[in-house]
Amino acid sequence: MTTTESDLALRLRVEDLYAEYAHTIDDDRLEEWPGLFTERGVYRVTTRENYDNGLPLAMVYCDGRGMMADRISALRTANIFEPHVYCHMLSAVRVLSREGGIIRARCNFSVLRTMQEGETMLFAVGRTFDKIVEDGGRLRFAERLCVLDSRRVDTLLVIPV
Amino acid sequence: MSSASAAVDFAWPFEDTSRAPFRVYTDADIYALEQERIFQGPVWNFLALECEIPNPGDYKTTFAGDAPIIVARAKDGAINAMLNRCAHKGALVCYKPKGNVAEFNCVYHNWTYDLSGNLTGVAFRKGVGGKGGLSDEFEMKANGLRQLRVETYNGLIFGTFSDETPPFVDFIGAELASNIDRVFPKKLKVLGYHCQVLPNNWKLYAENNKDSYHASLLHVFHNTFGVVRPNMGGGVKISDNGWHHLSYTQRESLGDEVVAKEKVRSLQEQYKLNDVTMMEHKLELGDQVTNAIQTVFPSLVVQQILNALAVRQIQPKGVDRTELVWTILGFEDDDADMQELRLRVNNLVGPAGLISMEDGCVGGWVQRAAKADPEAMTIMPMGGRAIEASKGSRITEAAVRGFWKGWRECMKV
Structure with a gap:
């Protein structure tokens, strides 16, 4: 397959979206997180166990920006947990296809979680399977599925991965 | 197997189970004895x-x-x-x-x-x-x-190591068995699993499920967003021996003023959800009960939260670590819309559950604080000292006292 310059440009834009996603969460700018999705975008977090067995359950299932915003306002106002931050490590970014305006892409991620007391642990490891579209002059997620290899969730998951 | 018994020098230090010493959460010898006398003892x-x-x-x-x-x-x-x-x-x-x-x-x-x-x-x-x-x-x-x-029993498989364990229905009693009939009336289908690691002794999570008092105080999602009023009807049922319980809520208003006077942090109501579809539900079980949390001593929770049906299995993994395995269920005859409704409402439960995640951390906070002083104690005074059912109110720790009664009877302490 020959790689055209536009493939490279697209890949850079996808990588940039991925990095922006990670920074938005890691910088605790969570109110901006739903804006990385389209208005009707879907965000799901599941485990490899469920994914490989074709089981539909997700740990977090947001269908549209409204539900994403509700997750964030619940985190800010209602849910109780020990303060912590994430540091996302992203790798193996690939654009898989571009058809009918939908870019399919994926990456691997690990999320290091640091608690308020300073202890860091490897909190989550997995893969994303993404559908990305041009929306309002930029790329946004139409769908982001995070599949955790790390099936055992330590304590709780409140900040989106 | 008498090695564990020989090593433990422990007597229950109180006259009843309205108090418990912190040592029960932190002592590795007690943990070993629990394996023998509880999990390999007369339980399902x-x-x-x-x-x-x-x-x-x-x-x-x-x-x-x-x-x-x-x-x-x-x-x-x-x-x-x-x-x-x-x-x-x-x-x-x-x-x-x-x-x-x-x-x-x-x-x-x-x-x-x-x-x-x-x-x-x-x-x-x-x-x-x-x-x-x-x-x-x-x-x-x-x-x-x-x-x-x-x-x-209704698609659930139980096992016991002991010849003394009575038949399952006798073990939990007919009244509580009827809630399993209610929640799992037909062929089940697994929608998926969650596994949550709790940084605490298994009993802190077992108690948490029986503690209907904490529900509206710790888990304030509903109240914060004004989606469900805390003043619904309901109550707590407890098996005759105290070991097992059922806490439930059903639709019937007791009047707003009852809770308005209490300092429920959550009744702010300035927050609104953008999208309430995850709260949408159908009363599918033939009654007005919207939430039912049932425990089967020592390690099972049967859950109905709206249409989020599940069994939760408590797996102890050492004195200060517990794995909670959630098996999220639907029915085999669910159509696509019903399954979608269940998947949405499941945002409320699991390790990332909007009304359940707090249970992941509170046990760890007790564990950390209890460690320094094993002879200090936790107290369970809500609703008196008795282990009895309660209709209309869930502001009681009766079922927690019942848990400790079961624990003491199995442990012979």
């Missing part, structure tokens, strides 16, 4: 669901306390449970979480067992060239996998 351990092993030869591995267990469906359809530990060297016979086999084969030395756990083959049993092998004294029959007694 929840093991799996029938729908997880539908065909002959299907198996699933799980735990009863610390003990690794295989649950399998035999050729005749019967369900067996056995210790997942080869009679020879003690290796795990099944090291995969599930599968379908004609027989079990321990890969270490190729000993084989049938689907009931009977030893059927030993590699080089006769030795090679007349040398080596087993002596004639070796009894195949006496060297099977240790088998548990099994009962199923």
Whole structure:
């Protein structure tokens, strides 16, 4: 397959979206997180166990920006947990296809979680399977599925991965 | 098995179970004794669901306390449970979480067992060239996998190590058994699993489920967003022996003023949800009960939260670590819309559940604070000292006191 310059440009834009996603969460700018999705975008977090067995359950299932915003306002106002931050490590970014305006892409991620007391642990490891579209002059997620290899969730998951 | 008993010097320091010493959460000797006297004692351990092993030869591995267990469906359809530990060297016979086999084969030395756990083959049993092998004294029959007694109830599989455990319905009592009939009236379907690691002793999570007092105080999602009023009807049912419980809410208003005076942090109501579809639900079980949390001592929680149905299995993993395995359920005859509704409402529960995540951290906070002073105590004064049912109010710790009664009776302390 020959790689055209536009493939490279697209890949850079996808990588940039991925990095922006990670920074938005890691910088605790969570109110901006739903804006990385389209208005009707879907965000799901599941485990490899469920994914490989074709089981539909997700740990977090947001269908549209409204539900994403509700997750964030619940985190800010209602849910109780020990303060912590994430540091996302992203790798193996690939654009898989571009058809009918939908870019399919994926990456691997690990999320290091640091608690308020300073202890860091490897909190989550997995893969994303993404559908990305041009929306309002930029790329946004139409769908982001995070599949955790790390099936055992330590304590709780409140900040989106 | 008397090694653990010999090592523990512990007597219950109080006259009843309205208090408990912190030591019960932190003492490794007590933890070891619990394995023997509770999980391998006169209780029914929840093991799996029938729908997880539908065909002959299907198996699933799980735990009863610390003990690794295989649950399998035999050729005749019967369900067996056995210790997942080869009679020879003690290796795990099944090291995969599930599968379908004609027989079990321990890969270490190729000993084989049938689907009931009977030893059927030993590699080089006769030795090679007349040398080596087993002596004639070796009894195949006496060297099977240790088998548990099994009962199923509405698709749930339970196992017990003890001959003393009464039949399951007698164990939990007819009143509480009827809630399992209510929540799981037809063929179940697994929608998925969650596994949550709790940084605390298993009993802190077991108590948390029986503690209907904390629900609207710790989990304030509903109240913050004004989606469900805390003043619904409901109550707490407790089995005659105190061991098991059911806490439920149903639709009937007691009037806003009842709770308005209380300092419920949540009644701010300035927040609104953008999208309430995850709260949409159908009353599908033939009554007005919207939430029902039921415990089966020691390690099972049966859950109905709106249309989020689940069983939660408590797996102790040492004195200060617990794994909580959520099996999220629907019914086999759910249509696509019903399944979608369940998947949405499941945002409320699990490790990321909007009304359940806090239970992941509070136990750890008790564990950390309790560690320094094992002789200090936790108190459970809400609703008096009795272990009795309560109608209309869930502001009681009666079921928690009942848990400790069951614990003491099993532990003989």
